[in-house]
Each structure stands twice: as C-alpha cells, then as structure tokens.
Amino acid sequence: DQQVKQNSPSLSVQEGRISILNCDYTNSMFDYFLWYKKYPAEGPTFLISISSIKDKNEDGRFTVFLNKSAKHLSLHIVPSQPGDSAVYFCAASASSGTYKYIFGTGTRLKVLA
Amino acid sequence: NAGVMQNPRHLVRRRGQEARLRCSPMKGHSHVYWYRQLPEEGLKFMVYLQKENIIDESGMPKERFSAEFPKEGPSILRIQQVVRGDSAAYFCASSPSRDGTEAFFGQGTRLTVV
Numbered sequence: 001d002q003q004v005k006q007n008s009p010s011l012s013v014q015e016g017r018i019s020i021l022n023c024d025y026t027n028s029m030f031d032y033f034l035w036y037k038k039y040p041a042e043g044p045t046f047l048i049s050i051s052s053i054k055d056k057n058e059d060g061r062f063t064v065f066l067n068k069s070a071k072h073l074s075l076h077i078v079p080s081q082p083g084d085s086a087v088y089f090c091a092a093s094a095s096s097g098t099y100k101y102i103f104g105t106g107t108r109l110k111v112l113a
Numbered sequence: 114n115a116g117v118m119q120n121p122r123h124l125v126r127r128r129g130q131e132a133r134l135r136c137s138p139m140k141g142h143s144h145v146y147w148y149r150q151l152p153e154e155g156l157k158f159m160v161y162l163q164k165e166n167i168i169d170e171s172g173m174p175k176e177r178f179s180a181e182f183p184k185e186g187p188s189i190l191r192i193q194q195v196v197r198g199d200s201a202a203y204f205c206a207s208s209p210s211r212d213g214t215e216a217f218f219g220q221g222t223r224l225t226v227v
Contacts, residue, residue, distance in 0.1 A: 004155070034215060043117070043204050043218035044156070089155060099146055099208070100169065101216070103155035 003027045004092050006104035014112050019077040021107050023090030026071065030092040034101065035064060035075045038087045047088075048075070080111045117142075117207050117219035118187075125225045126195050134190040134222045138207030145188045146216060147173075147180060150202045162188055195226045 005024045013019045021035075031052035036044035050057040050064045050073070057064050063076045077084055087108050091101040118137040126132050138145050143164055148156040158172040162182035173180065177195075182188040192199055202223050206216035 006155075036218075041220070043119075043206075043220045046215040046217065049215060091156075099144065099161050099216070100158045100172075101148075101156075103148075103157070105153070105155040 002105075003030075004090055004102045004104040006088075006090055006107050008107050009105070010108040010110070012110045012112060013080045015082060016079045019075075019080045019084065019109055019111065021075040021077075021088050021090075021109065023073050023075075023104055024071060025073075025092050025102075027092070027094065027102075028071070029094040030102075031095050032093045033064070033066060033073050034091045034093075035062075036089045036091060036103075037084075038089060038106070044089060077109075080109075082111050082113050085109055085111050117205055117217050119203075119205050119219035119222050121222060122220060123223050123225070125227060127227055128196060129194050132192040132195050132199070132224055132226075134192075134203050134205075134224070135187040136190070136205030136207075136219060137187040138205075139217055142207035142209050142217075144208045144210065144216075145182050146206045146208075147188075147190050148204045148206065148218075150204065150221075152201070156204060159190075192224075195224075197226050200224055200226045 034049040035047040038044045048062050066073045087106040089106045090104040145162045147159040150156045160173045160180045161169040177193045179191045202221045204221045206218045208216040
C-alpha cells in the first residue's frame with residue numbers, strides 16, 4: 001500500500017521556466033512533509049519541509065504548497081536551472097513517529113538548457 | 114563538520130555470505146535511521162536506533178537482518194546469508210533529535226548479491 005505517491009516518474013522543463021512536482025498521500029495522520037533531492041550515486045539531500053499547520057513554505061527558488069483537504073502537496077522550482085536536474089522524493093511522517101519517513105517513488109526532473 | 118559517512122560505497126557478496134554496512138552519523142547526532150531503496154522504488158524505512166538501543170525495527174525483515182549502534186563506533190546493518198533480493202541501495206541517516214527535524218543522509222551503500 002503506497003501511502004505517498006508521486007505519479008509522474010519524470011518531468012522535463014526548459015531552463016528558466018517553472019518546475020512543478022506533485023505528491024499525493026493517503027494517510028490523514030501525516031502532518032510533516034519534506035522534499036529531498038537526489039543525484040545519481042549520492043544520498044538524498046534535504047530541500048524543504050512543511051508542517052500541516054501551514055499551507056505554504058518558501059525558501060529561495062523553492063516553494064512547497066500543502067493542500068490538506070486534497071491530501072496533496074507540490075514543489076515549485078522557479079526559475080528552473082540545469083543543476084536542478086535530479087530525482088525528487090516527497091516524504092511524509094506522522095507526529096507519532098516523526099523519524100519514520102514514508103517516501104514516494106520519486107520524480108526525475110530534467111531541466112533543459 | 115563531516116556529513117553522514119557510510120562505507121563501503123559498493124559491496125558485492127555471493128549468495129549465502131554476510132554483508133556488513135557501516136554508518137557514522139554526523140557529529141552530535143545520536144539518532145540513526147536505516148533505509149533501503151530497491152530498484153525503481155522509493156526509500157523504505159528499516160530501523161531507528163539510538164546509542165545502544167533499537168527504538169523501532171518495524172521496517173526490518175524479521176530474519177537475517179540485524180542492526181546495532183554501539184556506545185563507541187559506527188552503526189552496523191548486518192545481513193546474514195544474503196539473497197539476490199537483498200540487492201539494493203542502503204542509506205543511513207542521522208539527526209540530532211527525533212522531533213521531526215530533517216534527517217541528513219549518507220551517500221549510501223550499494224549492495225549487489227551475485
């Protein structure tokens with residue numbers, strides 16, 4: 001049972017445009033969400049997080065939006081840069097076990113120069 | 114401040130052998146987590162440890178897998194009698210607390226069972 005879903009395995013975007021990566025979850029107990037970026041042969045790198053008391057969190061070019069009623073979150077990258085090309089994982093946890101992240105299967109973003 | 118260190122980066126084992134994966138957390142981090150990533154899948158939680166204690170091993174297979182985080186030295190994930198299905202990337206993460214702050218991941222150990 002996949003509790004965190006990233007339905008788009010890949011996404012291609014032109015440099016300078018906006019990249020939108022989507023993530024859906026099924027467990028209403030999740031209240032903390034994170035995005036990780038992963039380059040080949042490296043471990044995931046933390047990018048940005050959001051708790052369920054917020055609906056938006058922004059950090060430079062990266063913004064995460066949370067829609068609790070739809071159980072949906074998205075990561076916006078603007079403007080997209082070639083160095084953003086990586087696999088992006090959405091992860092969620094419940095306050096009862098905040099160490100236990102449930103990861104999605106990832107979306108491979110390719111930013112075209 | 115070095116990041117989370119995992120070794121080896123690559124490990125090849127024949128079926129039936131043992132695999133030992135090591136993880137040194139970031140300085141000041143006493144919480145260690147192991148995740149496994151199978152091909153074409155997301156990372157899956159295996160086990161959460163603090164120094165000398167296993168806090169949650171609900172994601173770890175009941176047989177052949179064990180983990181420890183001794184008072185001194187790195188955390189060890191041990192897989193006995195490996196099978197082809199154990200081939201995966203194993204990631205270790207550490208954090209300074211368990212209150213939901215982000216965990217920092219190591220570069221992973223890619224285990225190949227031949």
